[in-house]
Amino acid sequence: MKKAEAIWVLGAMSGTSLDGVDAALVKTDGESIFGFGHHAYRPYSGPERAVLRAALGRWPGEDGVDAAARVVEHAHIELMSGLTEGAALAGFHGQTLAHDPGGRGTHQAGDGAVLAEALGLPVVWDFRSADVQLGGQGAPLAPFFHFACAKWIRAEEPIAFLNLGGVGNLTWLDPRLAKPDLPGACLAFDTGPANAPIDDLVSSRTGASCDEGGRLAAKGKVDEAAVSQFLTHPYFYKMPPKSLDRDGFPALKSAVEGLSVEDGAATLTAAVAVSVARGAEHFPKPVSRVLVTGGGRHNPVIMAGLAVALDLPVDPVEAVGLNGDMLEAQAFAYLAARVRRGLPTSCPGTTGVKAAIGGGTISRPQQ
Numbered sequence: 570m571k572k573a574e575a576i577w578v579l580g581a582m583s584g585t586s587l588d589g590v591d592a593a594l595v596k597t598d599g600e601s602i603f604g605f606g607h608h609a610y611r612p613y614s615g616p617e618r619a620v621l622r623a624a625l626g627r628w629p630g631e632d633g634v635d636a637a638a639r640v641v642e643h644a645h646i647e648l649m650s651g652l653t654e655g656a657a658l659a660g661f662h663g664q665t666l667a668h669d670p671g672g673r674g675t676h677q678a679g680d681g682a683v684l685a686e687a688l689g690l691p692v693v694w695d696f697r698s699a700d701v702q703l704g705g706q707g708a709p710l711a712p713f714f715h716f717a718c719a720k721w722i723r724a725e726e727p728i729a730f731l732n733l734g735g736v737g738n739l740t741w742l743d744p745r746l747a748k749p750d751l752p753g754a755c756l757a758f759d760t761g762p763a764n765a766p767i768d769d770l771v772s773s774r775t776g777a778s779c780d781e782g783g784r785l786a787a788k789g790k791v792d793e794a795a796v797s798q799f800l801t802h803p804y805f806y807k808m809p810p811k812s813l814d815r816d817g818f819p820a821l822k823s824a825v826e827g828l829s830v831e832d833g834a835a836t837l838t839a840a841v842a843v844s845v846a847r848g849a850e851h852f853p854k855p856v857s858r859v860l861v862t863g864g865g866r867h868n869p870v871i872m873a874g875l876a877v878a879l880d881l882p883v884d885p886v887e888a889v890g891l892n893g894d895m896l897e898a899q900a901f902a903y904l905a906a907r908v909r910r911g912l913p914t915s916c917p918g919t920t921g922v923k924a925a926i927g928g929g930t931i932s933r934p935q936q
């Protein structure tokens with residue numbers, strides 16, 4: 570492992586909610602954060618999203634997967650090419666189409682070599698496969714970045730980061746330890762469904778892409794029986810680390826089919842908070858606060874439900890000066906810098922992998 574100078578790295582993430590691509594610059598040596606730079610967002614168009622949606626659950630070589638990869642590459646190149654100034658490296662997560670770590674593996678669409686050519690930068694990609702091959706869940710991978718963020722905000726006691734994207738994931742961490750891969754530094758796992766089932770319900774009933782501001786959920790009545798039934802899912806009885814595919818809870822979606830859109834949204838929104846509370850039962854030590862990142866923090870009904878279910882201060886990461894819309898893109902910039910230095914990107918506490926390892930492939934431009 571060579572000692573590295575801090576460099577500007579451009580990270581990009583296309584999340585499970587399929588809304589669009591985020592890209593952001595981070596100055597880092599792969600250990601500490603030295604600063605945050607420009608960022609941008611590019612939504613997928615309706616037709617692009619339809620191509621991605623049609624390929625969900627599919628594996629390389631199956632119908633629609635190549636078309637999805639071309640959409641992902643095109644959108645990323647369009648967005649990232651406007652942000653390369655000063656960047657020495659890029660991190661490209663791609664779009665998860667399927668995730669089955671105990672079975673077929675994990676599949677992120679998009680070829681990092683194509684991006685390297687187009688951007689004229691070395692690109693680190695395929696972050697999850699090596700972890701899965703070594704018996705890990707391949708997710709979540711943001712926890713090592715959460716650990717660096719905890720140092721950046723000078724946290725001095727255990728805290729939790731909660732990401733509410735299509736799926737929810739929690740990172741418990743103790744910033745008093747020197748490195749994220751030390752035993753006892755991080756425990757991370759997916760909590761359950763977050764926005765994906767809400768988005769799917771709302772778009773199928775109203776055509777809107779999400780329950781903007783939680784307005785539908787606020788008007789609805791929670792179907793408590795459906796929420797209780799949801800909590801009997803075997804996932805909640807598994808010990809972490811554990812991870813989920815986007816559509817891992819089909820029974821929950823079916824349970825709200827007969828409800829009004831308001832009651833359905835209220836029920837799915839309540840399910841987010843209770844599943845996070847179940848997750849928090851796994852924290853090794855109590856936390857002083859939960860910092861929320863991802864699109865779900867824009868939904869006040871989710872945030873209010875979390876504060877009640879967790880009985881802890883629950884704040885958006887903006888409360889500590891971070892950007893909750895860009896945290897995942899920043900995470901893949903940070904992880905790219907770690908891969909470049911040969912540092913681990915996951916460990917037994919974050920993915921259940923047998924030992925701390927660095928994933929990722931580096932593609933360099935040919936000319």
Ligand SMILES: Nc1ncnc2c1ncn2[C@@H]1O[C@H](COP(=O)(O)OP(=O)(O)OP(=O)(O)O)[C@@H](O)[C@H]1O
Nearest residue numbers: 584585586734735736764779781782863864865867
């Ligand atoms: N103003 C808002 N009101 C309600 N919900 C919102 C709002 N803004 C964003 N969201 C929700 O957040 C989602 C996007 O969140 P985010 O961008 O964090 O997800 P992602 O990164 O695609 O997913 P993941 O983290 O699972 O990969 C949207 O699909 C929507 O459901």
Ligand SMILES: CC(=O)N[C@H]1[C@@H]2OC[C@@H](O2)[C@@H](O)[C@@H]1O[C@H](C)C(=O)O
Nearest residue numbers: 585665668708709710711736738897
């Ligand atoms: C397989 C996959 O893409 N998982 C995503 C998804 O979206 C949220 C949650 O499920 C998390 O496990 C992960 O993303 C974040 C960026 C992570 O790896 O930390």
